[in-house]
């Protein structure tokens with residue numbers, strides 16, 4: 001029987017670097033893009049040989065960076081390389097990430113013809129003041145217009161929102177979420193604004209030119225948004241992800257379930273046969289096929305299962321743990337008694353009401369006594 005696998009493809013290009021961005025993404029010339037795509041398609045063809053008939057692809061995710069900066073010809077080249085070299089289920093979930101500024105009707109038609117069936121739009125906020133301050137190229141009006149256009153071609157659309165932007169309390173976030181849901185969005189990912197040194201926003205904050213929400217305000221805003229989305233009928237199926245039934249991201253759920261996946265492109269990660277490895281994060285090393293790998297010890301593997309499983313609705317199958325015995329952990333029974341954790345059969349889950357405390361709960365579960 002063939003094993004199922006997910007494919008991730010990294011497109012590292014962006015039209016412009018956002019003020020808060022610490023991802024591996026950059027602006028590139030057409031020539032640099034062409035050179036990269038050639039390497040990428042070569043990597044897909046080469047690596048696919050080890051999979052031959054043993055695997056079938058259940059999800060494809062083209063992320064970045066901003067994949068929507070690629071032209072129809074360029075993205076078609078990448079998708080062709082995947083379909084020429086892998087067996088893909090007819091009903092495979094196929095997601096592409098897009099930014100409002102680079103979405104066009106021509107590209108949407110092209111993605112549709114390439115069997116893309118899910119679009120994840122980087123909205124971040126519908127406040128024009130914040131969009132401009134954090135260096136996004138689109139306005140709220142453009143975001144709304146482009147989402148309407150995406151919806152014309154795709155039923156399964158997700159949007160990203162940032163939590164913690166200047167002046168955006170829970171009420172504002174709920175207002176933005178409402179606007180997006182009214183456009184027929186089926187999935188919302190909400191991420192806390194993280195501030196990294198060596199990003200423009202770090203200096204803006206140091207110079208008091210930007211005032212993000214404080215930690216407590218961020219958590220309060222997130223909780224208000226989470227309650228709003230719950231009332232609107234979306235399930236919080238992972239700590240940062242909310243979806244209407246049947247619209248959960250299958251690709252990301254595969255990561256959280258520790259399913260196998262292969263990544264192509266700069267800094268892309270793979271997980272196969274219990275081994276994790278990833279490509280170099282700079283073009284020169286990537287060109288030379290440099291990869292790094294790690295093999296987790298049995299305890300580390302258990303810790304990863306607990307960490308991933310408790311942060312989403314999949315939970316942790318205690319029978320799958322090889323070294324950690326949760327019953328020996330003093331916090332475990334307490335958490336069950338308090339309803340923070342639930343246990344049904346061998347499956348332990350974290351009550352979503354306590355997702356915000358997940359870091360503390362999980363680290364307590366790793367303690368021996």
Ligand code: SF4
Nearest residue numbers: 014017018021025065
């Ligand atoms: S669009 Fe995304 S990846 Fe690109 S610079 Fe902005 S935050 Fe970074």
